[in-house]
Amino acid sequence: MKEHPLRHATKLAAVIATAALGLSACGSSDPDPGTTTGSTGTNTAAAGEKLVVGIAYGVGGRGDQSFNASAAVGLDKAKAELGAEFKEATQVNGEAQSATEERLQQFVDAGATHVIGVGFAYAKAIGKVAKDNPDVAFAIVDDASPDSTAPNVANLVFAEEQGSFLVGAAAALKSKTNTVGFVGGVGVDLIKKFEAGYKAGAEAGKAGTVVKSQYLSQPPDFSGFNDPAKGKTAAEGLFQGGADVVYHAAGGSGSGVFTAAKAANGLAIGVDSDQALTAAPDVRDIILTSMVKKVDVAVFDFLKNGSEGTDLTGVKTYDLKAGGVDYATTGGNVDDIKAKLDELKAQIVAGTITVPTK
Amino acid sequence: MNRINPRKALLGIAAPVLALLVAFLITSLLLVLFGDPVGEVWKTILSWPRPRQLVQIINEATVLYLSAIAVAVGFRMNIFNIGVDGQYRVAAFAGALFAGQAWFPGPLNVLLTLIVAMAAGGFWAWIAAYLKVKRGVSEVISTIMLNAIATGVVQWLLLKVAVKQPGSNTISTEPIPESSQLEGLALIPGATNKVYTLIVLAVAVGFAYWFVLGKTRFGFDLRATGQSESAAVASGVKVPRMVVTTIVASGALAGLIGMPLLFGQDHSYGTTFQAGLGFAGIGIALLGRNHPIGIGLAALLWAFLNIQSNALQIQAGVATEVVNIIQGTIIFAVVVAYELIRRADVRLEQQRVARELANAGQGTPAQEGAPA
Numbered sequence: 001m002k003e004h005p006l007r008h009a010t011k012l013a014a015v016i017a018t019a020a021l022g023l024s025a026c027g028s029s030d031p032d033p034g035t036t037t038g039s040t041g042t043n044t045a046a047a048g049e050k051l052v053v054g055i056a057y058g059v060g061g062r063g064d065q066s067f068n069a070s071a072a073v074g075l076d077k078a079k080a081e082l083g084a085e086f087k088e089a090t091q092v093n094g095e096a097q098s099a100t101e102e103r104l105q106q107f108v109d110a111g112a113t114h115v116i117g118v119g120f121a122y123a124k125a126i127g128k129v130a131k132d133n134p135d136v137a138f139a140i141v142d143d144a145s146p147d148s149t150a151p152n153v154a155n156l157v158f159a160e161e162q163g164s165f166l167v168g169a170a171a172a173l174k175s176k177t178n179t180v181g182f183v184g185g186v187g188v189d190l191i192k193k194f195e196a197g198y199k200a201g202a203e204a205g206k207a208g209t210v211v212k213s214q215y216l217s218q219p220p221d222f223s224g225f226n227d228p229a230k231g232k233t234a235a236e237g238l239f240q241g242g243a244d245v246v247y248h249a250a251g252g253s254g255s256g257v258f259t260a261a262k263a264a265n266g267l268a269i270g271v272d273s274d275q276a277l278t279a280a281p282d283v284r285d286i287i288l289t290s291m292v293k294k295v296d297v298a299v300f301d302f303l304k305n306g307s308e309g310t311d312l313t314g315v316k317t318y319d320l321k322a323g324g325v326d327y328a329t330t331g332g333n334v335d336d337i338k339a340k341l342d343e344l345k346a347q348i349v350a351g352t353i354t355v356p357t358k
Numbered sequence: 359m360n361r362i363n364p365r366k367a368l369l370g371i372a373a374p375v376l377a378l379l380v381a382f383l384i385t386s387l388l389l390v391l392f393g394d395p396v397g398e399v400w401k402t403i404l405s406w407p408r409p410r411q412l413v414q415i416i417n418e419a420t421v422l423y424l425s426a427i428a429v430a431v432g433f434r435m436n437i438f439n440i441g442v443d444g445q446y447r448v449a450a451f452a453g454a455l456f457a458g459q460a461w462f463p464g465p466l467n468v469l470l471t472l473i474v475a476m477a478a479g480g481f482w483a484w485i486a487a488y489l490k491v492k493r494g495v496s497e498v499i500s501t502i503m504l505n506a507i508a509t510g511v512v513q514w515l516l517l518k519v520a521v522k523q524p525g526s527n528t529i530s531t532e533p534i535p536e537s538s539q540l541e542g543l544a545l546i547p548g549a550t551n552k553v554y555t556l557i558v559l560a561v562a563v564g565f566a567y568w569f570v571l572g573k574t575r576f577g578f579d580l581r582a583t584g585q586s587e588s589a590a591v592a593s594g595v596k597v598p599r600m601v602v603t604t605i606v607a608s609g610a611l612a613g614l615i616g617m618p619l620l621f622g623q624d625h626s627y628g629t630t631f632q633a634g635l636g637f638a639g640i641g642i643a644l645l646g647r648n649h650p651i652g653i654g655l656a657a658l659l660w661a662f663l664n665i666q667s668n669a670l671q672i673q674a675g676v677a678t679e680v681v682n683i684i685q686g687t688i689i690f691a692v693v694v695a696y697e698l699i700r701r702a703d704v705r706l707e708q709q710r711v712a713r714e715l716a717n718a719g720q721g722t723p724a725q726e727g728a729p730a
Contacts, residue, residue: 010644012498013433014693016440017641021686054672089671092678094633097623098414098551102668105410110672120527124630132550145526188527219520219529220629221513 051084051114051307054107055299058119060226061090066251066272067295071118071141074299082307087112091121100125108133114306116141116299120190123147137311139302141295142190144315154312156298160190161197161355162348163291163325164247167269168201169344170289170327171245172209173337174267181238182213183231183257185224185250189358191215194249194271194291196356204344204353212238216253224250231256239264245288247271258283267333276330290328297324321349365706369699374645374656377692384687385680398674403666403681409549411665416545416553418661419654420560420618421632425639426657427567428611430648432497434571435584435604441486441501442612443636444508445479450616451512451531452478454627455519457620458532467538468621472559475617476610482508483609487602497605505636516627530628540621554622559614568650580604612636641689647696660685 055075057068068090078084087110089103104125107115116139117126123143130138130150140148144155171180182198184191195213202209214234216224224230231253235246239260247269248257254271261268262283270279270290279287298318305312318324327334327341334341347353389396407415425442432439439445453475457467486504489495520529542552571577583590583600591597615635616627624631642660646653667681 010433010693010696013438013640013644014689017637017644018686018689021637021641021682021689087672090677096418096619096632097630098417099664099668100630102411102414102665103672106669106672109408121630123526123528143526145523147523147526147528188529189522190527218513218517219527220516221509222629 051078051082051303052110052112053078053084053086053303054104054110054112054115055086055088056103056107056115056117056122057088057090058121059091059093060252062088064252065278066254067293068118070273070293070295071116071299072296074296074303075116077296077300078303078307082303084303084307091119097124101129104129104138105132108136112136114139114303114311116302117148118295120145126150126153137302137306137313139299139312141298152311152313154302155315156295156302157315157317158293158295158298158324159317159319159355160249160291160293160325161193161200161357162320163293163327164194164197164249165201165204165348165353165355166320166327166341166345167247167289167291168198168203168211169205170201170334170337170341171198171247171267171269172202172205173340174288174334175206175209175243175245177242177244178206178208179210179212179242179244181235181241181243181246182211183234183238183246183248183250183253184213184215185217185248185253186222187215187218187224191249193357194247196358198247200356201344205340210242212241212243214238216250224253226252228253228256228259232260235260235268236264239266245269247291249291255280255283258286261286270328274328274330276328284331287331288333290330292326292328294318294324294326320345366703369703370647373695373699374692376695377645377688380691380695381684381687384691385684388683389676389680394676394680395674399670399676399680402669402673403663403684405666407662407665409546410551412546413549413551413553414665415658415661416557417618417622418664419657420554420557421615421635422638422642422660423560423654423657424563424611424615424618425635426642426646426653427563427639427650428608428615429636429639429643430646430653431567431571431608431611432604433584433643433648435580435600437584437601437604437608438498439483439486439501439605439608439612440498440640441483441504441508441636442608442615442639443634444501444505445482445609445612446615446636447512447631447633448482448508449475449479449613450620450631451516451627453613453617454531454534454620454624457534457538458626460535460538464537467535468540471534471538471620472614472617475613477613479613480606480610483605483612484602487605490605491598491601520628528629530624530626530630533626534621538621539625542622552622554618556618556621559617563611563614564650564654615639641685644689645692 060068062068062072075086104115114137118141120143122140123145124147126138126140127148127150130153134152137152139154139156141156144157180202182195184195199211202211216230216234231250235257238246245267246257246261248254249271258268258279267286267288269288272293274292275290276284276287302312386396389399428442453471456474457471462470486497486500489500490497519531521532540555542555545553579595583595583597587597619632642656646656663681667678670676670678
């Protein structure tokens with residue numbers, strides 16, 4: 001019997017509809033259920049307020065080895081030192097605004113006293129949920145826009161340009177070709193800040209150093225933060241164009257930059273975490289330094305203040321002076337220029353050098 | 359065919375119920391295999407939603423319903439519009455851009471935006487229709503391609519027109535003026551949020567779908583073409599024109615999907631606009647058997663699962679994506695169940711006819727086997 005065409009279409013439709021669901025399930029990572037419930041408060045160190053923390057990670061979650069992972073480090077420290085209890089959840093790619101808000105609201109329903117949104121994608125949701133729950137303290141990492149502004153919100157932002165300035169100087173001092181490269185994940189203001197600091201730093205390290213930049217994607221496409229293949233291609237182009245040191249501010253795409261640097265006998269500079277410790281072992285030796293962005297410090301700071309009953313509010317900038325950003329010395333690749341870098345660092349802290357942000 | 363047949367009605371209900379049970383069992387099995395707390399997961403998903411969450415379920419269902427109706431229009435004519443996903447994003451962007459200009463006051467702006475969005479969605483679908491009719495390109499292939507192209511085009515245009523807020527890293531079109539923002543309807547007592555005003559749009563679309571397909575000449579031609587193209591041609595239906603009309607209508611309806619979100623929630627199109635609604639519509643249309651009420655029930659089920667899944671990470675420590683497994687299993691199970699039940703139905707029908715024939719034709723031998 002010849003099959004009726006309509007039924008054939010139905011089967012095809014079922015396969016595609018199911019595949020779409022399956023793919024979206026594969027695309028997001030497991031939120032690591034093993035660590036979802038916090039301590040029961042056996043070591044309540046401070047006599048202060050009992051902390052119940054809800055932390056909402058960006059896409060990638062606790063296991064991204066970079067930005068979200070850094071926030072998790074701060075949280076784990078708060079658990080150990082402040083006896084904070086916590087619940088965690090991770091954002092799903094492409095979810096509705098209402099689902100983002102609901103995640104934060106559910107933390108509050110579950111009794112959270114402090115709610116943290118990790119990443120600028122939470123800006124609007126934090127602003128709205130904070131207004132609905134004036135008795136709960138909120139914090140957002142990487143956003144200080146009017147979207148997330150409320151009396152009970154702490155906007156935890158970083159002076160990435162200052163840290164980038166230092167690694168820019170390091171790159172220029174180490175470059176033999178007087179040409180250095182920059183790979184940005186996504187062309188948003190946040191990443192342009194890294195680039196601006198890096199450029200100024202390269203000029204300060206060695207006047208006349210050429211900086212070549214490459215972005216992996218443009219918003220609303222945020223794939224540039226998580227696409228090692230793109231990172232590799234972009235870095236290969238920069239190395240072929242004469243650069244011998246490449247700095248990446250591209251999150252998960254950075255591993256591709258490291259691979260390219262290794263193949264080109266060049267050097268790479270890591271970002272957010274001390275990547276000479278977190279990157280794949282075979283590329284660690286080509287990591288000159290890393291621009292460390294201490295999200296963990298900011299998260300812990302927010303919770304520590306909370307435990308003392310004085311919640312942080314408003315824009316809180318973590319700069320070189322506050323120890324929020326820095327360059328890493330792991331591996332000893334910058335030992336010979338450390339004196340020069342520390343001199344620049346002192347000048348930034350003292351305010352004699354002002355690093356541009358765009 | 360139009361008479362209500364109790365056996366058919368019963369079999370029709372049996373299929374989705376069976377599918378739900380199968381999905382429940384398979385998901386439980388997977389959870390056990392991976393060592394996740396099965397009891398906690400079902401307790402979280404099946405707990406009665408708070409008023410706030412009821413509103414979210416209704417809102418999510420509204421959007422999903424529009425998506426599924428857009429897909430169903432094509433299904434009824436045996437056309438598989440996978441491009442609903444791209445069509446709604448193109449349309450939502452065009453609509454948001456238009457509404458943001460505030461060329462017209464309040465409600466008129468809303469009305470005209472709906473038309474702009476339908477035109478944009480319809481146009482994007484027309485490309486696939488043109489390729490099918492003039493070049494013989496399967497709409498399955500072209501609409502998948504057009505989804506990818508839509509992503510690129512919208513992204514590129516959004517960068518050109520986006521307004522930037524100091525300090526923010528998200529980008530979006532110009533927000534629509536406050537006079538055109540629809541505040542919502544307070545339908546659920548005790549909820550802090552409101553049901554999208556444009557739920558009325560979903561109801562109107564559902565009614566129009568039922569009326570046009572079931573009660574008009576056009577609808578008859580459309581269904582006839584879907585059932586048998588040669589029969590449709592024989593009865594004077596201009597098939598290429600029907601193909602174009604249907605695909606464009608499907609795309610125009612897809613254009614409406616983003617509208618409740620635009621006017622009731624986001625107020626602009628940007629990086630945080632909900633994605634993937636078009637694909638959800640395919641599954642819901644299948645589950646609802648292209649019936650306006652069936653689709654409504656399926657959309658509510660989907661929305662219920664989506665919203666209830668928000669609590670999974672926090673309450674049960676299990677990834678939200680468990681719900682995708684449930685939904686995927688439901689779709690597969692329901693297609694299998696519909697097919698099994700169709701076969702059972704055919705067999706019962708054959709037995710009935712055979713019995714009647716046997717009773718009627720006792721005296722006369724079978725006419726066919728007679729010649730030597």
